[in-house]
Amino acid sequence: MNNLIKGEKYDWEMVIGLEIHAQVKSNSKLFSSSSTKFGSSPNSQVSLVDAAMPGMLPVINKYCVEQAVKTGIGLNAKINNYSVFDRKNYFYADLPQGYQISQYKYPIVGEGKVTIDFKDGTSKDIRIVRLHLEQDAGKSLHDQNPSKTYVDLNRSGVALMEIVSEPDIRTPDEAGMYISKIRSILMYLDTCDGNMQEGSLRADVNISVRKPGDEYGTRCEIKNLNSIKFIKQAINYEAKRQIEILESGGSIEQNTMLFNTSTGKTRPMRNKEEAHDYRYFPDPDLLPLEISKEEIGKIKSSIPELPDELKNKFIETYKLSNYDASVLTAEKQTSDYFNETINSDPELKNHAKIVVNWITSELFSLLNKNNQDLNNSPVSPENLGQLIKLISTNEISGKIAKDVLEDMFSSGKTARQIVDEKGLQQVTDQGEIAKVIDEVIAENPKMVEQYLAGKDKLLGFFVGQAMKLTKGKANPKMLNDILKQKLNKKN
Amino acid sequence: MKIDKNTINKIARLSRIKLDDKESEDYIKDLNSILDWVEQLNEVNTENVEPLSNISSSILPKREDVSKDTNSSEEILENAPDKLEGFFAVPKVVE
Numbered sequence: 242m243n244n245l246i247k248g249e250k251y252d253w254e255m256v257i258g259l260e261i262h263a264q265v266k267s268n269s270k271l272f273s274s275s276s277t278k279f280g281s282s283p284n285s286q287v288s289l290v291d292a293a294m295p296g297m298l299p300v301i302n303k304y305c306v307e308q309a310v311k312t313g314i315g316l317n318a319k320i321n322n323y324s325v326f327d328r329k330n331y332f333y334a335d336l337p338q339g340y341q342i343s344q345y346k347y348p349i350v351g352e353g354k355v356t357i358d359f360k361d362g363t364s365k366d367i368r369i370v371r372l373h374l375e376q377d378a379g380k381s382l383h384d385q386n387p388s389k390t391y392v393d394l395n396r397s398g399v400a401l402m403e404i405v406s407e408p409d410i411r412t413p414d415e416a417g418m419y420i421s422k423i424r425s426i427l428m429y430l431d432t433c434d435g436n437m438q439e440g441s442l443r444a445d446v447n448i449s450v451r452k453p454g455d456e457y458g459t460r461c462e463i464k465n466l467n468s469i470k471f472i473k474q475a476i477n478y479e480a481k482r483q484i485e486i487l488e489s490g491g492s493i494e495q496n497t498m499l500f501n502t503s504t505g506k507t508r509p510m511r512n513k514e515e516a517h518d519y520r521y522f523p524d525p526d527l528l529p530l531e532i533s534k535e536e537i538g539k540i541k542s543s544i545p546e547l548p549d550e551l552k553n554k555f556i557e558t559y560k561l562s563n564y565d566a567s568v569l570t571a572e573k574q575t576s577d578y579f580n581e582t583i584n585s586d587p588e589l590k591n592h593a594k595i596v597v598n599w600i601t602s603e604l605f606s607l608l609n610k611n612n613q614d615l616n617n618s619p620v621s622p623e624n625l626g627q628l629i630k631l632i633s634t635n636e637i638s639g640k641i642a643k644d645v646l647e648d649m650f651s652s653g654k655t656a657r658q659i660v661d662e663k664g665l666q667q668v669t670d671q672g673e674i675a676k677v678i679d680e681v682i683a684e685n686p687k688m689v690e691q692y693l694a695g696k697d698k699l700l701g702f703f704v705g706q707a708m709k710l711t712k713g714k715a716n717p718k719m720l721n722d723i724l725k726q727k728l729n730k731k732n
Numbered sequence: 733m734k735i736d737k738n739t740i741n742k743i744a745r746l747s748r749i750k751l752d753d754k755e756s757e758d759y760i761k762d763l764n765s766i767l768d769w770v771e772q773l774n775e776v777n778t779e780n781v782e783p784l785s786n787i788s789s790s791i792l793p794k795r796e797d798v799s800k801d802t803n804s805s806e807e808i809l810e811n812a813p814d815k816l817e818g819f820f821a822v823p824k825v826v827e
Contacts, residue, residue, distance in 0.1 A: 269799040276799040283818035284805040292808050304797030332748055334822040381825060391819035394808070518746060528792040 244411045245453060248484040253450045255480050256457055257416050258408035261423055262401050263433040264377060264441040265308045271376055271400035272299030272342065279439050283393040291398040293337035298526055305400040308432040309349050309374050310532060310540050312402055315426045315547055316369050318353025320537050324373075326527045330520045335379035335392050343403075345521040348373035349530065355426065356549060357418040358567040367419050368407040377401045396440075402433070408447065408457065413473035420444055420469060425548050425571050443467040448476055449493070450483045458483070459493040463500050463507055475500040479507045551576055559583070559593035568601055574615045575600070578622050585626035592633045599629055603643060607650050620649050628656035641665050641713055668715045671723070674707075677715065678724050681706045682731075692728060700724070733771075735763045 245252040267277055273290035290297040313320050325347040328340040350372035358364045379397035381390050404423060410416050424442055427433040434441050444467075449460035463479060466472045478500075483493050498507040546554075548570040555566040555576075570576045583589050583596050604625065608618060628645060631637045637645065637660055648659045660666060668674060681703055682689055692699040703724055708715060740760050744751045751759065805818050814821040 268797050274795070274798060274800040275802050275804075278799075282805065284808050284820070285803055285818070287804045287808045288800075288802050292804075300793060300795045302797050303794035306794070330746075334820070334825055382819070383825065386816075386821070386824075388824050389814070389816075389821045390823070390825045391816065391821055393819055518742075520746070528790065530792055 246480065246484070248488050250488050251452055253480070253484050254453050255411055255413075255476065256408045256449050256451060256460070257410035257412075257476060258447040259404075259406045259410065259416060259419060260445040260447070261404040261406075261420060262377075262443050262445075263312075263404065263423075263427055263435075265305045265374075265400035265402060266432060266434050266441075267302060267305050267308065267400060269302055270398040271302050271305050271374065273398055275395075275398065277399050279441075281395055283391075284395065287394045287397065291337070291394055293339070299342065299524075301527065301530070302400065305374065306349070306530065306532070307540055308400075308430075309372060309402050310537060311430050311544060312404075312427060312432045313350030313353065313372050314537075314541055314544055315430045315432075316350070316353035316355060316372065316404070316423075318369055318372065319351035320532065321347065321349055321351055322532055322534070322537075323347060324349040324530045324532075326374075326524045326530065327521045328524045329375075331517055333378070334390060335381045335394070335397065337379075337394065337397065341376050341378065342524055342527070343375035343521075344373035347529075349532075355419070355422050357415060357422050358552075358563055359418075360564050362563050364563070365409075365415070367409045367415075370405040370407055372402055372404045375401050375403055408449075408460075413476040416446065416476055417469045417473050420472065421571060422548075425573075429545060429547050429573050431545075437467050437469075440467055444472060446472060446476060446479075448479050448483075450480055450487065458487075459495050461493065461496045461498050461507075463498045464510060466500060471500060471502055474505050475507055478505060482507065548576075555579075555593075559590070561593055561597060565594070565597050565601075569597060572615075578615055578618075581622035582626045582629075585623045586630050588630055588633065589626055592629060595633065596626075596629055599625060599646075603646055607647065611650070619651070619653055620646065624649060624655050631656055631660060635667060635669065635716060636660070637665055638667050638713065638717055640717075641667070665714060668711050669719060671719065674711070674715050674719055674723055675727070677707050677710045678703070678720070678727055680710065682727060689728065689731060693731060700728075703728070733767055735760050735767065 245254055247253075264277075265271070269275060270277060270288075270291065273288040275286045275288045275291055278286065290299060310320055324344055326342050327345040329343045329345070330340040332339055348371040352371070353369035354366045355369065356364050356366050377396050377399040379392055379394040381392055383390050385391050406419065410419055420442075424435045424437075427442070428435045436442065443465055446463045446466060447460045448463065449458035451458045461479060461483070463475045466475055479498065486493060497510045499510045500507050548567075552563070552566040552570045555561050555569060556563060561569070568575075569579050579596065579600055582600065583593060589596055604615075604618065604620060608615060613619070625646075628642055628649065631645075632639055632642050642656075645656055645659050645665065648654065649656060652659070654662075685703075685706070688699055688702060692703075704717075704720060707720055707724065708717075737756060737760065740751070740756050740763070744756075809815045809818070809820065812820050
């Protein structure tokens with residue numbers, strides 16, 4: 242695969258690594274009992290610990306630790322029996338402590354890897370460097386007042402898992418696929434709700450460019466991207482910016498960048514003089530975190546089937562392609578829906594590919610169009626199964642089935658009801674189809690002449706006319722066969 | 733390790749503390765004598781000795797994941813020099 246991008250003078254390769262911040266799905270914060278609920282009124286979920294009142298001490302949330310371990314196992318990573326919480330020191334208005342409790346030298350999870358699958362059937366491993374636990378900061382609102390910044394500390398202290406990848410990513414698409422895969426694993430594990438819009442999952446992107454085969458170039462870090470679309474846009478823009486500088490003889494300054502979502506551009510965030518010096522040191526308020534083999538084993542045994550396992554199972558059981566299976570398993574709700582659909586009728590197991598298509602193209606596009614989610618799809622898996630069975634038994638044509646699905650979607654009726662009410666059963670009676678074809682042939686003598694003179698494309702016209710007369714209900718294959726037969730007889 | 737004027741200025745800036753020249757000189761002296769005192773530890777051979785993180789051999793206490801309704805906003809904002817509609821209001825931080 243050619244992953245190079247063209248500059249004015251040379252071809253360039255992007256080198257990309259991601260730091261993903263995933264909020265742990267928990268009831269209370271990492272070191273305090275305040276609620277983690279999203280969207281509550283400002284500063285209503287702030288304990289004295291979160292507000293960093295003097296003398297307050299952090300007490301770690303056992304569940305958050307377990308979720309981090311669970312996630313580590315899901316990332317095929319090494320779980321560290323011993324890890325340490327450090328203070329990362331900096332001043333910012335949304336960080337009352339003046340430091341963030343994080344993990345530096347000894348993270349809870351070490352090296353791992355995840356696999357991304359391409360459309361052409363190939364796949365690639367992206368290595369994970371580490372996962373560590375840390376506190377989220379509060380939220381600052383900069384645009385409400387010309388001279389003030391407003392601060393809400395509700396998010397302050399919520400547990401975050403920071404997942405750091407090796408710079409194994411080479412294209413914006415790979416970056417998108419990587420974060421989708423991480424999101425998928427987190428959601429199967431139920432350790433993070435994966436909601437990028439609410440900021441439960443966001444990423445910092447490290448990017449540099451080089452000529453193929455060269456050493457890594459100097460990188461820039463783009464902070465705090467909260468959608469896959471923005472991640473791709475930011476990478477594209479930043480790579481182009483760096484290439485322009487390098488090709489005009491300049492050099493890249495290592496910098497932290499912000500991405501402006503309305504202009505699609507990146508710009509440096511902090512100037513060099515204020516380059517951060519975080520002065521990490523072990524937090525004296527917290528003892529090292531030790532996890533026994535038994536505890537890890539117990540968590541391991543609670544892990545559900547993950548997307549990759551499920552994917553392989555689908556490939557094996559239903560002979561699906563790697564890509565189809567990875568699309569089905571990308572989100573748990575999709576694989577659940579597929580399972581329920583295909584198990585709703587024993588017949589359907591032999592038509593798995595059709596089931597996949599009806600879910601991932603027809604149903605998905607209807608859901609998209611109506612801004613709805615598979616979780617509350619108006620068409621239940623059983624009803625979709627029934628529709629597909631009507632297709633596979635030739636009772637209705639695929640084309641009519643699309644209309645039926647739309648009807649099911651809006652009316653909530655079953656496929657059977659709609660087909661019966663509207664009389665949509667396919668016409669499979671030879672005589673009836675032949676009669677219609679005779680009619681079409683008789684009405685269009687000129688066209689017949691042209692067809693016989695070699696204008697083969699006109700076959701489509703005759704099919705169309707005959708379909709019109711049968712209101713689309715003629716079995717397409719039979720229609721085609723009989724039509725050809727009859728026309729050729731004229732010859 | 734010696735603390736000089738540059739280091740003291742850097743530490744002061746990182747701590748958001750403003751020092752005049754006299755204060756800087758005083759802190760350079762103080763911090764150097766503290767460092768000298770701690771330096772004595774270098775006389776001990778610590779090769780092959782694991783760093784001690786815990787003298788009490790107690791383990792990190794953990795809590796269950798139970799959220800307590802704090803409904804804190806009034807209390808939390810009580811010390812804020814400036815506030816508006818439940819938010820802390822601070823001088824504009826522009827990135």
